[in-house]
Amino acid sequence: MFDHSHAPTKEPKDRPARDWIKVLAKYRDPSTSRSIFELAITLVPFVGLWALAWAALSVSAWLTVAISLANAAFLLRLFAIQHDLGHGAFLKQRDLSDWVGRGLGVLTMTPYDVWRRTHSMHHSASGNLGRRGIGDIHTKTVAEYNALSKLQKLKYRLYRNPLVLFGLGPLYLFFFQNRLPLGLTDKAKFWSSAMLTNLAILAALGVIYFFGGWAPIVLIFVPSTLLAATAGVWLFYVQHQFEDTYWESENGWDMHEAALHGSSHYVLPPVLNWISANIGIHHVHHLYSRIPFYRLPEVLRDHQELAMGNRMTIRQSLANARLHLWDEKSRQLMSFAQARALRA
Numbered sequence: 001m002f003d004h005s006h007a008p009t010k011e012p013k014d015r016p017a018r019d020w021i022k023v024l025a026k027y028r029d030p031s032t033s034r035s036i037f038e039l040a041i042t043l044v045p046f047v048g049l050w051a052l053a054w055a056a057l058s059v060s061a062w063l064t065v066a067i068s069l070a071n072a073a074f075l076l077r078l079f080a081i082q083h084d085l086g087h088g089a090f091l092k093q094r095d096l097s098d099w100v101g102r103g104l105g106v107l108t109m110t111p112y113d114v115w116r117r118t119h120s121m122h123h124s125a126s127g128n129l130g131r132r133g134i135g136d137i138h139t140k141t142v143a144e145y146n147a148l149s150k151l152q153k154l155k156y157r158l159y160r161n162p163l164v165l166f167g168l169g170p171l172y173l174f175f176f177q178n179r180l181p182l183g184l185t186d187k188a189k190f191w192s193s194a195m196l197t198n199l200a201i202l203a204a205l206g207v208i209y210f211f212g213g214w215a216p217i218v219l220i221f222v223p224s225t226l227l228a229a230t231a232g233v234w235l236f237y238v239q240h241q242f243e244d245t246y247w248e249s250e251n252g253w254d255m256h257e258a259a260l261h262g263s264s265h266y267v268l269p270p271v272l273n274w275i276s277a278n279i280g281i282h283h284v285h286h287l288y289s290r291i292p293f294y295r296l297p298e299v300l301r302d303h304q305e306l307a308m309g310n311r312m313t314i315r316q317s318l319a320n321a322r323l324h325l326w327d328e329k330s331r332q333l334m335s336f337a338q339a340r341a342l343r344a
Helices: 017-027 032-056 061-086 094-108 112-125 142-146 150-160 162-175 188-212 215-240 255-261 270-275 282-287 293-302 314-322 336-343
Strands: 325-327 332-334
Touching (some): 032 061, 032 215, 061 215, 061 270, 094 188, 112 188, 142 325, 142 336, 150 162, 188 215, 215 314, 325 336, 332 336
Antiparallel strands (some): 325 332
16 A cells, blocks of 8 residues: 555665664754744744634635635644644653643644643554554454444444544544543543643633624634644544554554554655644654654655655555454455455
8 A cells, every 4th residue: 555666775674663763862852943933833824814814704704714724734733733742852841842732732622631641642552452442543353343243333334434534523523522531531630631721712712702703713713623623633544544554462562663564654745744744754753752843854864764664645545544444364454345355
């Protein structure tokens, strides 16, 4: 499923994944001035487009929606910056990172401390068949699926349907699920993160309603948030859901191998790389999550074996939306139809 049309000088699989850690460590230090610049050129246009969309309400509702949809690009990038803050990869000061992240979490509808913890769990268990369920796209093995009842199979098929995953899924995740610290309800810290974020969101929406009524909420807030959420879910999906990804049982699982071979290198046009803050270079990110997003292209320039590894084009990624089950024998992600043929 990956693009191997250009032979790399050395494939990542030729070097043990763990050996990359020392190589990548030299890229980990963020530049404070560069980080502030990246935040500014994202946050200022986001606020500016919000104001422009609001002003456009007096001209045309359609123009307002169009501007808000364009602003989804900056909201997505703010989420990507929040992601780096959660990894401690954006600013050197941990406390400052956390408070900036909490502020951005109000804009992205994502409680920062809850998300940071669940995302850390994702990094520490990605590709581990024995530790699925938090911070990932739920994936069953062929054997698990075949053992389900008809009703359970129907529920799983509905969950994995693209209309649900990339339609209803982002709406549910960001507007409803993120309002509670699901999976972490036993800790007061995460309840505080979720509830304080919720209060801040309600306060912001209350101010918007006071000055503009429902129009800016319905025509600006909802479209930009929903489109950014959908793009974010899609990016997260293609980063780990592809034909020859990595899944292993608890006993045979290795975190570094999972990071290198279970994460894609999503090859995007420069403008989409900018909007997504280079998150397509996901195999490098999972190998060393402390590398700031703006240094990931530097890694690829210096190491061709990483630049050519796990490449996935946009066209190839679209085909991956039909893959739903992991076959432990062939070690491939496959479609329901392929699983039926395998069973037959």
